Amino acid sequence: MATLSFYNEGKYNDGIYNLSASGTGFFSVNMNGKNSYFARSEFPKALGLANEWTISFWVNMGVTKETTTIFSTTAEKGQNEIRLTVDPLENVIDNSFVAPTFGNYVTLLKGPDGAIIQHVKWEDAIRSRLWTHGAVTYSGGDMRAYSFGSPLSSGVIFTETSGTVSMTDDPPRKIFYGGTAPGTVATISGAIGHLATWSTALSQEEIQEIADDGFPLDLTTTSGNYTSNASLRMYYRPGEDELEMGKDYSGNDLGLPDIKNVTVEDRDFDVPDAGGL
Numbered sequence: 001m002a003t004l005s006f007y008n009e010g011k012y013n014d015g016i017y018n019l020s021a022s023g024t025g026f027f028s029v030n031m032n033g034k035n036s037y038f039a040r041s042e043f044p045k046a047l048g049l050a051n052e053w054t055i056s057f058w059v060n061m062g063v064t065k066e067t068t069t070i071f072s073t074t075a076e077k078g079q080n081e082i083r084l085t086v087d088p089l090e091n092v093i094d095n096s097f098v099a100p101t102f103g104n105y106v107t108l109l110k111g112p113d114g115a116i117i118q119h120v121k122w123e124d125a126i127r128s129r130l131w132t133h134g135a136v137t138y139s140g141g142d143m144r145a146y147s148f149g150s151p152l153s154s155g156v157i158f159t160e161t162s163g164t165v166s167m168t169d170d171p172p173r174k175i176f177y178g179g180t181a182p183g184t185v186a187t188i189s190g191a192i193g194h195l196a197t198w199s200t201a202l203s204q205e206e207i208q209e210i211a212d213d214g215f216p217l218d219l220t221t222t223s224g225n226y227t228s229n230a231s232l233r234m235y236y237r238p239g240e241d242e243l244e245m246g247k248d249y250s251g252n253d254l255g256l257p258d259i260k261n262v263t264v265e266d267r268d269f270d271v272p273d274a275g276g277l
Contacts, residue, residue: 026215027239028060028193028270029178029262036187036261037179038238038246044172045254047073047197048233051168054202055084056135056210058193058272061103061128064089068188070105071195073173080171081110084136086188087121089128101128107136107143107155112169118143120155131193131272133211139201149208177236177246177256191268192238194219196250200231214272220249239267 031037057070065088072083087104102124109117122145126132135146145152177195179187196219202210205225210217217223219235235250242264246256 026269027237028058028191028268029238029245030191030266030268031178031188032261032266034187034261035179037259038177038236038256038262039179039258039260040175040254040256041258044075044174046170047173047175047254048170048199048252049073049082049197050170050199052139052199052201053082053233054135054137054198054200054207054228055082055195056133056197056202056207057084057195058131058133058215059086059126059188060131060191060193060270060272061086061089061126061188062190063101063128064189067106069176069179070188070192072176074176075171075173077114079110079112079114080169080173081108083108086126089126102126103128105134105145107145109138109143112171117141119158120145121158122147122152122155125152128190133214133272135202135207135210137201137207142201144201146204146207146211149204149211151204175234175254175256177238178262179260191270193270193272194238195234195236196232197234198228198231199233200228202228220251242267 055071059070067088068086070084070086074081085106089101089103103126104121104123105125106121108119111117120143125145125147126134133148137144145155178192194215206228209224209226213223219232220229222229232250233252234248234254237249239245241247246259248255
């Protein structure tokens, strides 16, 4: 079996990594922002995400002029929806790259009857042109967000009806990563990396471990402070398997076979830079 070695010269987790087809690699996928996404849209399934969950993601956002969607789940008529989005990210001079800019990410929750549970924005939680690790946890109405493992201050709540609606139902839902429902343009311009969900609210220490270890961490096994592998529900490492780029590595058969405007040529051998906001 061929093995690749990569030396990152102090950028992230100093050292030499030996990567093989059976290991966790350093692949990401470049998205063009033109209705490109990974999805499970034809055969919705129960996702195991109800009243307690965590989403962890790596994203390298480009310049955008509209709100874009990182991850979303929807049932029929938009019920039981979780949607993670990023506000527009624009550079200060003619939209050209001068320095990373900082933007907000927003989480929208809808309950079984379609009513909004929470719609929360965390300001300056994400940056353009550089890799960002983010995470959101939800537990019975308590929503928290993290950037590079550090807790963010309380978000700006647009609408709050927590306590009147619950997320206890878990109907079959569609999944979109890097975009939202077909026919829209709210898709990422930039690159997407590993994304995972759990059926529990991870601790700050676990989220910090995931952010510190980066792409090499295999979330199906325990490592350091990370011990919630048994609660892993979805685990995407886009581009790692060129024959099945939307593969679910959690073992729960929640892969994303519906891929639009993404090909193997969009795979990139990449690794996040170190550091935080």
